[in-house]
Amino acid sequence: MAAGEFLRLYRRPLIRTVLATAALAATLGLAGCNTDGTQMMPGRAMAPLSDKMVAELDSKNMDKGSPILVRLFKSEAELEVWKQDRSGQFALLKTYPICRWSGQLGPKVREGDRQAPEGFYNITPAQMNPNSQFFLSFDTGFPNAYDRANGRTGSFLMVHGACSSRGCYSMTDEQIAEIYALGREAFGGGQRSFQFQAYPFRMTPENMAKHRNSKHMAFWKMIKEGYDHFEVTRQQPQVSVCERRYVFDATATNGTFNPAAKCPTYEIPAAIAQAVQEKQRQDNYQTAQLISHGAPLAPNRAGIDGGMNTVFAEKLGLGNSDTVQDQSGRSIMLSSTSNDSGIFSRVGVVPPAPLPPETPAAAPAPKPAVAVAAAHPAPAKKAEHPTRFATTLNKMYRTASADAKDAPALRGSSADENRHAEIKSPKTAPRDDIAAKLAEKPMPAAQTAQTNKPRVLDEAPSTRSAFAAPPPPSSTMSGAQAVLPATSFNSRWSAFR
Secondary structure (H helix, E strand, O other): OOHHHHHHHHOOHHHHHHHHHHHHHHHHHHOHHHOOOOOOOOHHHHOOOOHHHHHHHHHOOEOOOOOEEEEEEOOOOEEEEEEEEOOOOEEEEEEEEOOEEOOOOOOOOOOOOOOOOOEEEEEOHHHEEOOOOOOOEEEOOOOOHHHHHOOOOOOOOEEEOOOOOOOOEEOOHHHHHHHHHHHHHHHHOOOOOEEEEEEOOOOOHHHHHHOOOOOOHHHHHHHHHHHHHHHHHOOOOOEEEEOOEEEEOOEEEEOOOOOOOOOOEEEOOHHHHHHHHHHHHHHHHHHHHHHHOOOOOOOOOOOEEEEEEHHHHHHOOOOOOOEEEOOOOOEEEEEOOOOOOOOOOOOOOOOOOOOOOOOOOOOOOOOOOOOOOOOOOOOOOOOOOOOHHHHHHHHHHHHHOOOHHHOOOOOOOOHHHHHHOOOOOOOOOOHHHHHHHHHHOOOOOOOOOEOOEOOOOOOOOOOOOOOOOOOOOOOOOOOOEEOOOOOOOOOOOOOOO
16 A cells, blocks of 8 residues: 555544554553453453443534543542533533542652542553453553652552542542543544643632641642643643643743753743633632631541542442441541532442452562653553554554654553653644634733743732732743743643552
8 A cells, every 4th residue: 555545544533543443452462461450452441432422422512532631639529521622622521420539638749658649640542451450440640750850659540440449549430431432532533642630629719718728738729720721721731840840831942841950931822821810810819818708627637548429428328427438447538529410320330338459569669759851751650562563553653644643652662652752632722722712802901921020910908818919920930930922922550559
């Protein structure tokens, strides 16, 4: 077949999906000794989307192969799947109640702390595990560049089935099967990786006020910025790391982003920066007002290990008190659903009692923290040997496609190729288009941002609090030398925890 003819065929979504599926199956068949199950590519991993889900996609103006994005909230025990609609923006597709998560609110810091991670992670096809002992799973990619730069350790932190957690996020088998299928279809449609955003709670003024005394507040304010970028643009935020902190939707204009090094001079599209700043100003004002009016603090979670959505407690007959005990005798907190639109009508079959966490094996000696330059590092997981078939297909995709971004990353292919593959969906709207759309919305008058000089807006009246003073513009990070154009809108389940 001539290269030109293959290229024309590859550009057809159906042909591309078939090729990606065949490559994934062949790769797993050859590299199966490195998986944790006994089957080679079980049927559950290839189960099609239900007719109901297909109809829901159509009703929401979405294609099966369009990109997805996942957001997760510990306190509410909910997981959201967002999908890009035909307008190019992400819209909420479905919210799933979480069956079990472990640890406390706050990020994972070290191996063995039972914490489930918080932050921004990228999920590639190589992180999808069809042979998980917990039905199906995907690896969150912890630790990412931010975690490594801050010396955080841990491995094999998953989102999986079976309603059992030891540092993971656990769903029912039916739920993870649907989420897995949505990810598989998105990869087949050309998405190179999907973003996984994990939060302690929905980043609302009410929740920020409730948790104002938490030792994690500085970290939560930082990840809230990424939350706000998504809220105002409905696009997957571009995530970079420098000075051991996250930076969102920033383009370096002088130098590169290095997780442990000083931030380079960078710029953020003016309309996005202004919209985010205005949202933060309003949120901070509301938070300050709630605090000044005596908003109660969040309940003390001492002695409580993780949580479960109330809908599962009801199915398990655990009652409706604030806390219950799991099979291991640990107290867990129940989280009421924050959504009454019928999205929990099908939560799946729950075991008579949640499966207990497995007894941990001896953990390997932690590796010294290494600052890495990539904002999206390769996932920390068991080594998988490259296979000739997958490597050949990867090269074939890159040779046949005029744009390498169209070629899906294959499990078992060259780790070096996957590591350096550009993580960006070909269907994602250009950042300039996002800025242009935001620019069409009425914005309050704002001062011109200056290099190395954060702008401070008026603080909330009669309120003295850490939340009273609105934040500097999102284009300026502490220690960074951000440049904000004033006249242009261009510009990571198992034994180890």
